[in-house]
Amino acid sequence: MKIVKKKTTQLSNSEIKQIIKIKRKFWKYSLRSQNKWFIDKIKSNDLHFFIGSKTVKLYCCLRARNFFYKKKKINFYYLDTLCSLKRYRYLVINFLDFIMKNTKNISTITLSGKEHLFLYIFFEFKKIKNIKILNHDVKNLYTLLHIPKNSLNKKFFDSNRIKLKI
Numbered sequence: 001m002k003i004v005k006k007k008t009t010q011l012s013n014s015e016i017k018q019i020i021k022i023k024r025k026f027w028k029y030s031l032r033s034q035n036k037w038f039i040d041k042i043k044s045n046d047l048h049f050f051i052g053s054k055t056v057k058l059y060c061c062l063r064a065r066n067f068f069y070k071k072k073k074i075n076f077y078y079l080d081t082l083c084s085l086k087r088y089r090y091l092v093i094n095f096l097d098f099i100m101k102n103t104k105n106i107s108t109i110t111l112s113g114k115e116h117l118f119l120y121i122f123f124e125f126k127k128i129k130n131i132k133i134l135n136h137d138v139k140n141l142y143t144l145l146h147i148p149k150n151s152l153n154k155k156f157f158d159s160n161r162i163k164l165k166i
Contacts, residue, residue, distance in 0.1 A: 001051045001091065003098050009044045018056040019048065026083045047077075049099050051091065058084040058095050062103065067164045074153055077103055078166040079110035096123055105151050109166065111141040120144045128157075135165040 006015070020034040029037070047062040063078040079099070084092055100108070100123055109131065112120055117127075125144035133143060147154050 001057070003095065004050050005102060006048050007044065008042050008046050008048065011048060015048075015050075015056075018052070019050070019059055022056045022059050022083055022085065023081060025085070047102075049095070049102075051088070051095065055085075057088040058091055060095065060099055062099065062108070063166065065164070065166060067162070069156070069160065069162065074156065075106055077106055077108045079108050080166075092119070093122070100146065103146075103148065105148055107148070107151055107153055107157060108146040110144050110146075111136065111138060112144055113141055117142060117144075120146075130161045131157075132161070132163045133166055134163055 011019075016038065020031060020038060023034055024031065027034070041063075042061065043064065045064045047064065049058075049060045049062070050056045051058040060082045061080045063080050064075070065078050066073055066075045068074070082092070082096065084095075096119070108125075110120060110125065111133070121144075123146060125146045127142050128145045129143070131143050131145065145157060147157055
């Protein structure tokens with residue numbers, strides 16, 4: 001199966017509807033609510049990965065974000081909305097592997113419940129406590145960070161207390 005990678009600006013209305021439909025299978029919000037979330041939270045340079053032409057079978061969004069720390073701009077991805085139709089879940093590991101290889105030198109942050117923790121740890125995400133997420137309820141979630149080996153920000157993320165919005 002072919003993995004498609006597109007920025008938000010490249011998505012057709014049909015693809016956005018397919019993304020919202022697969023999201024509805026995981027998060028029981030109305031189509032209107034899902035559409036509003038997409039409009040409010042997804043930015044033009046966010047990356048969307050999916051498998052499927054007529055219907056999306058697997059989907060993931062890497063939300064391109066940044067923050068400033070002592071006047072230095074730090075870019076990162078927020079790995080969001082990883083979901084698949086039940087019969088395609090066996091592809092999730094290959095799918096996530098492809099996505100992580102496409103993050104180049106940029107660190108990736110995600111939030112996870114206990115049930116998916118093993119998946120992210122398999123892809124070398126580390127549980128971290130020095131990052132505080134300001135605009136998300138993270139009480140029952142782990143904050144996880146993946147730093148590519150060749151990232152210039154490795155020491156930065158390891159040694160600083162960071163507050164950010166995702």
